[in-house]
Amino acid sequence: MGSRAMSQGARSRAPSDKRRKDNKRQEDEMSTTSTSVEAVIGGKLIKLETGQVARQAGGSVIATLGETMVFAAATSGNARDDIDFFPLVCDYREKTESAGKIPGGFFKREGRPTTKEILTMRLIDRSIRPMFPDGYKAEVQVMSHVLSYDGVNNADVLAMIAAFAAVRISGLPFETSLGAVRIGQIDGELTAWPEDEARRENCDLDLVVSGHKDGIAMVESSAKELAESDMIDALAMAHEIILDVVKLVDELKAKAGKPEQTFVAPEVNTELRDKAFEYKDRAVAAAATEGKHERSAAVSVVKKEAVAALTAGSDDKGLVKEVKGFLKEVEKAVEREGILNGKRIDGRKHDEIRQITIVPNSFEGNISRDLARIRIKNEEVRRRYFY
Template sequence: MKIRVEEKIGGQSLWIETGELGRQAAGCCLVGYGDTVVLCAVTSGPPRPGIDFFPLSCDYRERYAAAGKFPGGFLKREGRPSTREVLISRLIDRPIRPLFPEGYRDEVQVQALTMAADRQNDPDVLAMIGSATALMISPIPFEGPLASVRVALIDGLVVPFPTEDMCERADLDLIVSGSEAGVLMIEGFGREVPEEVVGDAIMAAFEFIKQVIGLQKRLVEQVQPKKLEFEPVKPGPLYESLRSRYYDAFRAAKTTPGKLERAAAVEALREQALAEMMPSEGQEADFTVEQFDSAWQELERRVVRDLLLNGTRPDGRALSEIRPITCKVDVLPRVHGSALFQRGETQAMITVTLGTPRDEQRVDGIIDEYSKKFMLDYYFPPFSVGECRPIRGPGRREIGHGALAERSVESVLPGPDEFPYTIRIISDILESNGSSSMATVCGATLGLMAAGVPIVNPVAGISIGLVKESEEQWSLLTDIIGDEDHFGDMDFKAAGTPNGITGIQLDLKAKSINEAVIRAALKQAREARIEILRKMLAVIPRPRNDISPWAPRLLRTKISIDKIGALIGPGGKIIRALQEKTRSVIEVEDDGTVTISAASLEDAQAAMRQVEALTASIEIGKIYDGRVTSIKDFGAFVEILPGRDGLCHISELADEYVASVSDICKVGDAMPVKVIAIDDQDRVKLSRKIALRELTQKQGGGEQQEESAAPPPPSQQHRRQGPSHRRR
């Protein structure tokens, strides 16, 4: 039986439907807003033996047919997930993961397919709503409800479910997920939006979340799913025994300075505990090594959380203290820009490359195709954490961290009219102990300024952690390290300038956080960000005045649309010859924008002069330096601009009588000519004699001015200087 619920939220109606499609899945529903429709389905399977984590997989895919398009390339079929699909898969995963019972190990797979797209209402939030709804109507023990909403800040107003056009002009684009109790996930990017305004927008989004949850609950009431019962496994006697015997030693090991030294101390204590807990030879142990490791990990979690709640951090810092920071620029030769940012044991090497418009990335999908002029790629090699594992292509985490850093920096970049270069940043994480994505943001700012990119404001980022035992008992941690991230309840990343936030991302392990935690985290992140910016600006206070000598030189101009053909020439003949002659690349856009790129500034300027000459309009009364291209009995044809010539009649060659044109000039001679007329057929009439006459008059006038400016005789000098001496 098909069941459908809907409610108007924002400008259009949000609807959810189930009971007709995907009936063999554990839960399946359609979600629609406008003419965008997403199908979401969930399934589950038995747990894999021996695993100690929750195997949840979320997969979002877009069908090109949803937008009436064919996939690009030779294969007319969707292939591996695009960057956008990976990012939306992460958006689905992050808010639903904390709402499964502790210790649940069954396989759970969530799939979302875009079935129809109107290119205005983004399917990402619909996929998030549909995935949570499918879990709620399935037998899987999901602790919903959970809803998501996108809001945009436009002219000071918070607009729910904004269209693509609205998001283009919004100051803040924000996705928030939450339950009835509070907020679970945030992802947002803005144009230097103050923290207070961001906090207000998050809480406004939470009110819209409650409306979506009401819609979901109406659907669940009609479906009436039968939920599987799952009892979380409670710590057994082995955990209690370990805690009573090794708790104090574990606390001491966990406060050892240095990440590697701390890990070694904990491992040594583990080996000691395992040896002491194991029975003697010939006696049978009442636990397995896997059970011991599980209890040991739970004890480690308890120890770290107790330390943090008591105000003690594993590395000895205060709760709001930032680790030591080191900033360097120009650390690599030849590259267009480079920087090294290190915060504690997290180290990011940044490389900046400047390219031409040909280096722009074309992005295709169910939304309209577009070009990217700015790219940031994040790499996390295994040696950065001292591990040895297979090296494959970038994973979801690397793609997500790169996208967060990219969008956090993008809003301060100059426009293409001011800086026409394509920009690519590479962040290689060489060492990691917490918040490498925010180190990437800081390093990217340093690298951009070192490369001479005129950014509007410098951007820095920081991660704020949380340890929460109850609504009243919680502590915020500035600049979290790996242990605090792993055993804590929150990773709240905030990037921005001195003026406000440009990027924000919240992930939770707790069930939710309230408004007080959100606003306190935003405030604490701002204080840390300002401190980091001071240290960055002490190294390089502003962008360099010029780009690297190894970067290509770009010049840009705009010509009349009707001159494009003259510049390109028949079959591209003229522009190819021009590129070969000046060793440059010339690109012409449909609106008349011409971009010239060359290895040297001299070559680019030479090409620009040729372009200006080719596309310039001939002016009546202007004198040109021409070149004789052919001689006739009645006069000479003179080229005054590339591809444009005019006739200088024999009577206009000289003031005196001219018997033969060849007496005055020959082919290839340079001579000045003045444009005296252009007829209805665009034929240009030139005069050499008038040009010579005017040039002679100008030279004579210049000589007279030089004579009048000559120094007076000494007696006159003395007389002129007298009054000035008195004035002084």
């Protein structure tokens, strides 16, 4: 009886022992495949780590600055031939749990993204979208969220770095490594990675910059009255720090990056493209039309005539889409040419300001008139702020 009970007990313990061994083996594999790099950049330690979580993604990175940690993952799907744009999705979320708090009050759950989250998504998107090759139409998703927030180091720029690193090690066809930094001017001094409390209280410049080894890719800033020389110094400082971030991303790519995918850009119908660019002179003339609505109508006429002429006798919808794509290139070329020649779309030079007349209770511009009034009904507020 006792031997039978012992044998049953041994059999019952065997599966749990096997599970423990499997778990131990998996933990060992995770510890051996995890890769991290770190460096002191701009006076603060930045750490990038991959291999711990989201292994099925193309690339996943946990970035750490102080005690703020952000996770980002990048993955891609199959290319689509039925679209004429690059389907890139960038997402960023800040959960209150990252700060050790639980939502209270009327809203118990976190719903749609906040304005701050949406703006951070745009910072990531605007930085990485131009770095993919022309004609690349595979669906790419770059998802990031805050794991922890220490109340000192903001997570938005750290999310940008994590996203850049995740895309870079994922093997997606990407032009170069990117970096990002926030520069603040506090008490007249330029500072990298300014603390949140100082940014809120006495910051004259809040500048977010992303870039690569050859230059700056994206700039977003808010500032009080600031000298142009101070802004130039801030941009120069930002690029120097970005170069260090790029080195850190390149180091992670060398240690844990996947082989880059081979992408062959689709062939361009050069003959049709050249025919579309024959309408460039007419597009330039149409763009010089005075009046916003008149100019839009003139450009639209040129486009319609070009599409009709270049697709005459054909019912192929693909051809129509191709022609419209080339006409967009023509429109961009005209716009770029005007910028390089020092003129705006309405003919003004870069240093010329549109005539604006301000009278009490109204705003008058070239096209629209807006009426705004402020009424303060609360007597206490009126006394506090106006007397």
